Structure formats: C-alpha cells, structure tokens
Amino acid sequence: MREVLLRQSRPLPEVSMPLPTALYHLLLREGRTFRTAIDLLPRLKRVGISHLYLSPIFQATEGSTHGYDVTDPTAIDASLGGREGFSELARAAKEAGIAIVLDIVPNHTAFNLENxxxxxxxxxxxxxxxxxxxxxxxxxxxxxxxxxxxxxxxxxxxxxxxxxxxxxxxxxxxxxxxxxxxxxxxxxxxxxxxxxxxxxxxxxxxxxxxxxxxIGMRVEDEKVFEDTHALIFDLVRSGEVQGLRVDHIDGLADPKQYLDRLAAALPDTPVWVEKILTGPECLPAEWKTMGTTGYESARALARVLTDAKGFEAIDTMWREATGRTGDFETALDLAKEEVIEGDLAAELLQLVELGRAAVGPKAEAGDAWLREAIVALLRHFPRYRTYFNADTARDEDRRIMEETLAAAAQDLRTDRVARLLVEAILTAPTPEAERFRMRFQQVTGALLAKSHEDTAAFRWNRYLATNEVGGLPDEATLDVAGFDAFLQGMAPSHVNLTSTHDTKRAEDARMRLVAISHLPRQFQSLWQESTTLPEAEGVDPNLRWFIVQTLLAVWQDRDDLGTRLRDHLQKAMREAKEITNWTHPREEAEGKAQAFAAALLARWTAHLPEAATVLMRRAEQMSMAQVALKFAMPGIPYLYQGTESLSYHLTDPDNRLPVDYTLLDTLDTPKARLTRTMMGLRQAHPAFFENASAHADAPEPNRLRLVREGAGRLEVVVALDGTELAPGNVASGTGAVSIHWTEV
The missing domain is CATH 3.30.1590.10 (Maltooligosyl trehalose synthase, domain 2)
Structure with a gap:
C-alpha cells in the first residue's frame, strides 16, 4: 500500500502571516491559566517558538481537564481568566513576537445542565x-x-x-x-x-x-455556524488570534462547506484540520486548509525507524508466547462488529430508520435486511469517511463505496438491500436519501475511531509502537524509498507532530518501543524474566506482553509511576473490552493483571534488568533520530508541552499531567540541545525550510540520510544500529545524529 500523500495538487490558501517556525502546544486548565501561559512566553521565545497553540479555551464543563466539552462557545472560560485574561495573554504574546493558534470545536458541545x-x-x-x-x-x-x-x-x-x-x-x-x-x-x-x-x-x-x-451541533446551518463562531471571529478580527486548528472535522455533516464558510469569514487566517488519513488516502484537494495536524508524520517516523528484521522477530516471539494468529485487519473486523452492536448500537438503530426512508417503501426492505446490510457496509468501510455532498461526488469516494459494496456482498445472503443503500449514498435522489448519506458518513468515522484506536489497538499488543492514531499495525515498517516518497508529498504548511494530547504514547515512550525492534533479544529477555513472577499465573499472556512493553515505555525514577501504570492498565483493559469494560467493570479480573504489573514494577525498582537499560539507551538514540528528522522534514514542527526534553507519558489522562518547567530547564539533555539546534536553523533560514527539496536515502548500511537542497544544503544522517557518528558542522549534542549545513 503506498504511503499517504498530503500535497497533491491542492493549492494552499492565501494567508497574510508567514508559516510558523514551530507550534508549541500548551494545555491549560487544572490550575493552569492564561497567567501560566504569559509566564512561559519568555521561555518559548528563547527556544525559538513562533506560534503558541492552545487547546480549547471556551467555557467548558466545570472541572474539565481538556476543554473539548464546551458548554458556551460565546464565552472564554472564567477558570482560565476569562476574556480579559486572554486579552492580556494576547498582548504579551504579541510583544514577544509569538502568534496564537486556537483549537476550536465545531462538531459538538456538552450535553449537560451547564450548557x-x-x-x-x-x-x-x-x-x-x-x-x-x-x-x-x-x-x-x-x-x-x-x-x-x-x-x-x-x-x-x-x-x-x-x-x-x-x-x-x-x-x-x-x-x-x-x-x-x-x-x-x-x-x-x-x-x-x-x-x-x-x-x-x-x-x-x-x-x-x-x-x-x-451533543452534535448543526454547523451546516448558517445561523448555527454564525452563533457558534461569533467569539472566534471576534478574537481573530481583533488581532488576538492568528490561526485555528479545527477539532474532529470528520464529524461534521459537510467538512468542505464548513471550511469554505470559515475561509470566507476569515480569508487571511491559516486553518489546520484534525483529519486522520489512512493508507493511500489524500487530503481532499478542494478543502481550504493549510493541512492536517500531522498524525501521518508520527506514523511515518516510527515506521522508518523500526528495524524490519527485528520486527519480524518480535512478531514470531509474540505469536509463540500468546498463541495469537491472523493479522490486525482481522482483529479490527471483529472489533468493528462488536462496536457496531455495542458502543454504537444507538447509531445503528438510527441508520436503520434513515435507511428505510432512503430506499423507500417500494424497495420492500425490512428492518432485518436493512440492519444486516448496514452492518456489512460499515464493517468493510476502509477509512474514516467519504465526502459526498449536494454539489460534489468525488471519483475516489465513488470507488470507495463500490469497493465497500463488493466486500460487504460476500457477507450477505443477497446484496439487494446493500446495493439500494449504496445507490442512495452515491446519488441521494431524495431528501431522505441525503439524510441517510450524511449520517452514514458521520458514523463511519466514529466506528473506525472506536474500533481501531479504542478497541483493537488495545488488543493487538504485538508491537505497541504501531498502535497509534492513524497507525496500521500490519504496516509496521517503511523502507527508505517509501520514506522518500512520503517526503515528496509533504506540503510546507503541513504539521509534523510526534506527540500530542491524543497520541497513545509520548514520542520518547514510543521510541523505547521502536528500540525493541532493534534489540529483540533484549526484549525477549525481559519477557522471559516476567513469566517467572508468581503473579503471572492466570493473566492472559497477550495482556502481560502489553504490560512489559508499557513498563519499558514509561519507566522513570518517579514516585507516581505505580499509580500511572495502574491507571493506564485499567484504561487499556476497559478499552479492549475482552475481560472488562467501562460500563460494567469486572474488578476481580482487572485485579489479577494489576497485581502482575505491580509485581513487575517492584522487581524492576529493586533491580532494573540490564536488558531494560540497554533498550533504553538505544531508545534515546532513536529519540534523537526522530527529533532531527522531524525538524528537517518539509512542514511545520509541532512540540507538545514538555517534549523539548525526554517525555515518557502514556495516553490521556497521563499525557495531560502538568509540566514542571523549572525542573525541565535544569535537564540539559541531548534531546533538548538537539531541539535548540534545529530550532536555530529553522529560525535562521525560514525560506530554505519552506522551499527546499527533500530526499531520503541510505548512504551505507544502518544509516538513514535526509537531504534538503535549495538556498543552502542540509544533510541529516542518523545511525540505526547504535553506533556513534561524527557531529558534522552543527553541534547536535548527540552521537546518534550527524547534521551538516552548507550556505549557498
């Protein structure tokens, strides 16, 4: 399967501001206010950050830890400092030469009594x-x-x-x-x-x-759009906000219409969208956006840094240890069936009713036939959604639906009803068909997110480095030619992230998992040692495999490690829904796994295995490689709070823990030095990084080289075998990376 392409021939919107040197994502709430952000501005300026990206600041449910549960889109959250506090931040940011990008949530608000x-x-x-x-x-x-x-x-x-x-x-x-x-x-x-x-x-x-x-908002209605965006427009037009990030755009009825309206209202404002691209999917050419928020980049970097032979060894060990067979796609199909009938049962019932109206009484399609056909279509739908609307029917979307129908037909006694439903989606000849099409497109995204990210990705525990947002565990590796092709598709306005509030593991935790593909024997040693614990008895081997990887990923000398490991394991088990779940937890079954995790942690605390030390040492080199490549690639580097130094967090809420910047600034790690080095290059040569060509090759075995050429030449070489490299003419602070810059 060819790699995601992002550039296509899609023209970028004309905006008045220069492209960011880097985006820095700061989470507020839980005691962190606009004053917190103001106090950090001098530090961000020293690091070289040009744009501060804030998670939603609008009035949210009391005690919200994230802000995506907006209760009033017309007000700024009083707990953060309100409108006056935000204006103070905007003034301070302007004085520091830092622009502000806001995360906006058009798809939904909170369904509670505070709204x-x-x-x-x-x-x-x-x-x-x-x-x-x-x-x-x-x-x-x-x-x-x-x-x-x-x-x-x-x-x-x-x-x-x-x-x-x-x-x-x-x-x-x-x-x-x-x-x-x-x-x-x-x-x-x-x-x-x-x-x-x-x-x-x-x-x-x-x-x-x-x-x-x-609860979903009908922003496809112009009045609703205006009401929900009035404050956003005011913040932008007043000069306090310089860019927007649109949350979960696939949930909207018509993303293209939404982006067209946003561009018409704010023609000079850059807009990025949270859009998860899968497989060969491209960002729709007609969308008026600077690009996605960058999950594709995190995926590509993890894959190209994974050792292919080592991954095969890990796969063999996992199957022998757990008895698991098949592939991830099979596991995903099973998860889809369960989620359709369970978590999304209400949406399935709605689709049956809408489908009945869409095909009409003459079709004589009963609810049982409709349900069977809709389930089959949903299960075989391969990506987050299509984008049919009243004006557009892309050839790609037609092809996807036709392929989905052909695959679904194999599960059905007759494909008659499925064909009628797909015809309604393709042509929408009636208002009833249009309503079915719109809701079907919204549900496919919810289904893939819940079945992939929140179910199968916590079951298919072979190699957790691939179990990320938009990740495909069956495509765990990427060769140099594939990485070079990926670079050719990168637009300069695209965002390159490696950690965010939604990733399942922080970037350095992920690199510890990548390291096991380089040193599979060391991981096998950790696994075999863990099986000798008495607490291992009665715990599913696949779950124990998950726990060993997770402890390796998160390991630090921190007092809260036990609590964090326990909370993450509880979430993982309940999301997997194999032995317990969120609504009806089985605490006794959870307790056995928790006891094993606690015993393993205690053993490592008493004496950290040498194999773990070796893996962590290799992982730090992989982290340096990831940083160098991310900053050198076409696109805009994205730093999640605290990741300018080493970060070993797990999925939320673990990755939302506050950052101790006072402590962080005392840790002059190789990663922090390399980050400053690359930021300095980007600050000094913005036109080069926006316009230079980019190519990847392997100048010799176990080396990956990225070369950019234009008004200058940048060469980044990373070692994939743990050897030391000469630093080039740019002081990188680590022997895992060689960086050479040539002026023209």
Missing part, C-alpha cells in the same frame, strides 16, 4: 431559538435525557424552585407546567428523563463517537 443553550431547549423544546442548533431528531418526540442512575420514577422527584429535581439533578420546567402530579409534569416537558443505560438504543441526539455527554 445554557441546551437548558433553553430543555425549557422550551422546539420553540427554543436553539432547538435547531443541536443535532436532535425531533421527529422522535421528546428529547431523551439519559442522566438517571435508575429508571425514572415519579415518587423520587419533586418540584423545587420551578425545577424538577431528585435532590441531585435539577431540570428546568416548561413555563406553566408545574403541578402536584409529578408524572404529568414530566410528561409535559420537552424532554424525557431515562436510565443512563438507555443511551445504548434510545437517544434522540447525535453524539460525539459513543459519548452521550457530547
């Missing part, structure tokens, strides 16, 4: 001015609110201050409906309170993935 627009809808129902702002199926009657810990019972509720309350939650009442008969009062509302488990098959709103607490 003022939602409260208005709960109060007034379809008469609310916000009734059409939310993606609610009003044809189903009252809005289902699955907030209760048990089925609704009138005797547990009372009227208090014009609200319906059970003493814990208080819901607004439609004017004039208060009364003594609680059951009647409840029936008179625009909403229906239900047991939380009803979310599986009775919700009436579009949600984010399977998160019922996040």
């Amino acid at each position: 003022p627009w939602l409260l208005d809808v709960l109060t007034h129902g379809q008469d609310s001015r916000y009734a059409r702002h939310f993606d609610i199926d009003w044809s189903k009657g009252r809005l289902v609110v699955p907030f209760l810990g048990e089925p609704f019972a009138a005797e547990r509720f009372r009227i208090e201050e014009d609200k319906l309350t059970d003493g814990t939650l208080s819901f607004p009442l439609r004017p004039g409906t208060a009364g003594d008969d609680i059951a009647k009062v409840h029936e008179d509302q625009a909403y229906r309170l239900t047991f939380w488990e009803m979310e599986r098959d009775s919700i009436t709103h579009r949600r984010f993935f399977n998160v019922t607490g996040l």
Whole structure:
C-alpha cells in the first residue's frame, strides 16, 4: 500500500502571516491559566517558538481537564481568566513576537445542565431559538435525557424552585407546567428523563463517537455556524488570534462547506484540520486548509525507524508466547462488529430508520435486511469517511463505496438491500436519501475511531509502537524509498507532530518501543524474566506482553509511576473490552493483571534488568533520530508541552499531567540541545525550510540520510544500529545524529 500523500495538487490558501517556525502546544486548565501561559512566553521565545497553540479555551464543563466539552462557545472560560485574561495573554504574546493558534470545536458541545443553550431547549423544546442548533431528531418526540442512575420514577422527584429535581439533578420546567402530579409534569416537558443505560438504543441526539455527554451541533446551518463562531471571529478580527486548528472535522455533516464558510469569514487566517488519513488516502484537494495536524508524520517516523528484521522477530516471539494468529485487519473486523452492536448500537438503530426512508417503501426492505446490510457496509468501510455532498461526488469516494459494496456482498445472503443503500449514498435522489448519506458518513468515522484506536489497538499488543492514531499495525515498517516518497508529498504548511494530547504514547515512550525492534533479544529477555513472577499465573499472556512493553515505555525514577501504570492498565483493559469494560467493570479480573504489573514494577525498582537499560539507551538514540528528522522534514514542527526534553507519558489522562518547567530547564539533555539546534536553523533560514527539496536515502548500511537542497544544503544522517557518528558542522549534542549545513 503506498504511503499517504498530503500535497497533491491542492493549492494552499492565501494567508497574510508567514508559516510558523514551530507550534508549541500548551494545555491549560487544572490550575493552569492564561497567567501560566504569559509566564512561559519568555521561555518559548528563547527556544525559538513562533506560534503558541492552545487547546480549547471556551467555557467548558466545570472541572474539565481538556476543554473539548464546551458548554458556551460565546464565552472564554472564567477558570482560565476569562476574556480579559486572554486579552492580556494576547498582548504579551504579541510583544514577544509569538502568534496564537486556537483549537476550536465545531462538531459538538456538552450535553449537560451547564450548557445554557441546551437548558433553553430543555425549557422550551422546539420553540427554543436553539432547538435547531443541536443535532436532535425531533421527529422522535421528546428529547431523551439519559442522566438517571435508575429508571425514572415519579415518587423520587419533586418540584423545587420551578425545577424538577431528585435532590441531585435539577431540570428546568416548561413555563406553566408545574403541578402536584409529578408524572404529568414530566410528561409535559420537552424532554424525557431515562436510565443512563438507555443511551445504548434510545437517544434522540447525535453524539460525539459513543459519548452521550457530547451533543452534535448543526454547523451546516448558517445561523448555527454564525452563533457558534461569533467569539472566534471576534478574537481573530481583533488581532488576538492568528490561526485555528479545527477539532474532529470528520464529524461534521459537510467538512468542505464548513471550511469554505470559515475561509470566507476569515480569508487571511491559516486553518489546520484534525483529519486522520489512512493508507493511500489524500487530503481532499478542494478543502481550504493549510493541512492536517500531522498524525501521518508520527506514523511515518516510527515506521522508518523500526528495524524490519527485528520486527519480524518480535512478531514470531509474540505469536509463540500468546498463541495469537491472523493479522490486525482481522482483529479490527471483529472489533468493528462488536462496536457496531455495542458502543454504537444507538447509531445503528438510527441508520436503520434513515435507511428505510432512503430506499423507500417500494424497495420492500425490512428492518432485518436493512440492519444486516448496514452492518456489512460499515464493517468493510476502509477509512474514516467519504465526502459526498449536494454539489460534489468525488471519483475516489465513488470507488470507495463500490469497493465497500463488493466486500460487504460476500457477507450477505443477497446484496439487494446493500446495493439500494449504496445507490442512495452515491446519488441521494431524495431528501431522505441525503439524510441517510450524511449520517452514514458521520458514523463511519466514529466506528473506525472506536474500533481501531479504542478497541483493537488495545488488543493487538504485538508491537505497541504501531498502535497509534492513524497507525496500521500490519504496516509496521517503511523502507527508505517509501520514506522518500512520503517526503515528496509533504506540503510546507503541513504539521509534523510526534506527540500530542491524543497520541497513545509520548514520542520518547514510543521510541523505547521502536528500540525493541532493534534489540529483540533484549526484549525477549525481559519477557522471559516476567513469566517467572508468581503473579503471572492466570493473566492472559497477550495482556502481560502489553504490560512489559508499557513498563519499558514509561519507566522513570518517579514516585507516581505505580499509580500511572495502574491507571493506564485499567484504561487499556476497559478499552479492549475482552475481560472488562467501562460500563460494567469486572474488578476481580482487572485485579489479577494489576497485581502482575505491580509485581513487575517492584522487581524492576529493586533491580532494573540490564536488558531494560540497554533498550533504553538505544531508545534515546532513536529519540534523537526522530527529533532531527522531524525538524528537517518539509512542514511545520509541532512540540507538545514538555517534549523539548525526554517525555515518557502514556495516553490521556497521563499525557495531560502538568509540566514542571523549572525542573525541565535544569535537564540539559541531548534531546533538548538537539531541539535548540534545529530550532536555530529553522529560525535562521525560514525560506530554505519552506522551499527546499527533500530526499531520503541510505548512504551505507544502518544509516538513514535526509537531504534538503535549495538556498543552502542540509544533510541529516542518523545511525540505526547504535553506533556513534561524527557531529558534522552543527553541534547536535548527540552521537546518534550527524547534521551538516552548507550556505549557498
């Protein structure tokens, strides 16, 4: 399968600002405010950062640790400092010569009682001015609110201050409906309170993935677009914000229409999109965006730095140790089936109803046939989504749907209904067909995200370095020619990340996992030693394989290591859904795995195995190689908070832990020195890095070279076998990388 291409012939939007030298992603919240960011500006300037990227700053659910659960898109979160605090940050950033890029969340807001627009809808129902702002199926009657810990019972509720309350939650009442008969009062509302488990098959709103607490917004409606973006427009037009990052663009009804409207409103503002490209997929040529946020780059770097023969050895050891067979695609297919029927059962029911209307009564397609056909189409759909809309039917999207139909047909007794559904998607001859097409496209992304990233990637534990956002574990390696082809597709405005708040492992933790492909015998030693622990008995070998890799990835001399390992393992097991899950956890089964992890940690704490030390030493060299390549590649380097030095975090919430910058600045690590070196080159020669050609080759065995030529020449050589290299004429601070710069 050919590598992702990002450039295509897609023209880049004309923007007034120069391309960033580097983006620095800072998480606020949990006590970190705009004042925190202001205090960091001098440090960021010294490092050479040109753009500060902030996760969502809009009013979010109280206590939110991330900000993606926005409750009011028209206000800046008071806990961060409010509008006044942000303006102060914007002024300080301008003085420091640092631009601000904001993360915006057009797809959803919080489905809770802190959302003022939602409260208005709960109060007034379809008469609310916000009734059409939310993606609610009003044809189903009252809005289902699955907030209760048990089925609704009138005797547990009372009227208090014009609200319906059970003493814990208080819901607004439609004017004039208060009364003594609680059951009647409840029936008179625009909403229906239900047991939380009803979310599986009775919700009436579009949600984010399977998160019922996040409700979809209808930004395809121009009025909704204007209302949800009013503050964003004001921040940009006032000069306080210089760029935008659009969260989860695949969740929108029509991403192209959305980007067109955004470009029309903010024609000089660069916009990047969170879009996960898979396999040979390209960013749609017609999208008005600077590029994606860069998961493809993290994937390519991990693959090219993986040793192919060593990976084969790891694969053999894993299969022998665990008895696992087959490939990741097979595991993903199974996960898709489970997620469709489980986590996304509500979305499946909605698609059956929409599909029935789309094919029409003359098709005589019953619900059983519709369900069977839709499940088959969803299971065989190969990427996050297609982009059909009223004006566009790309040849690529047609091909994807035709191939999906052919594959799905192999699972079906007859493909008659599947063909009717695909025809509705391809042509959308009626409004009903258009609604089915739109929702199908939104659900495919949710399905792949939940089944791949949040299920199969926690089951297929062979080589965790590949189990990343957008990663394909069956394609764990990339040869030099493939990496060179990847570089040819890189646009200068594309972002290159190696860690972010969504990656499953921080970049240096991932390089420790890459190191096991270089030194498989050392990893085998760690595995064999772990099997001698008494706590290993009764724990699935595949899960133990996961734990050994995870401890290697996260290992540091930190007091909180045990807690972090425990919390991550709990999340991994519940996401995998093989022995436990989030909604109905099996704590006894979890406890056995936790006991094994704790025992392994205790053994390593008492005496760190020599094999682990050797692997970590090689991993540091791989980290240096990754840094050098990331900064030398075409595109914009992206630094996640704290990763300018070594970072060994796991997936959220572990990777959201606050950074101790005072401590960080005392650690003058080779990685920190190399980062400063590469940042200095980019600062000194911005035009070169924007325009120079880029090629990769292997000048000799176990060497990877990246050469960029233009108004100067940059040569980066990295060692893949642990040997020391001469530093070239650029002081890199490490023997794993040689950097040579030539002026023209």
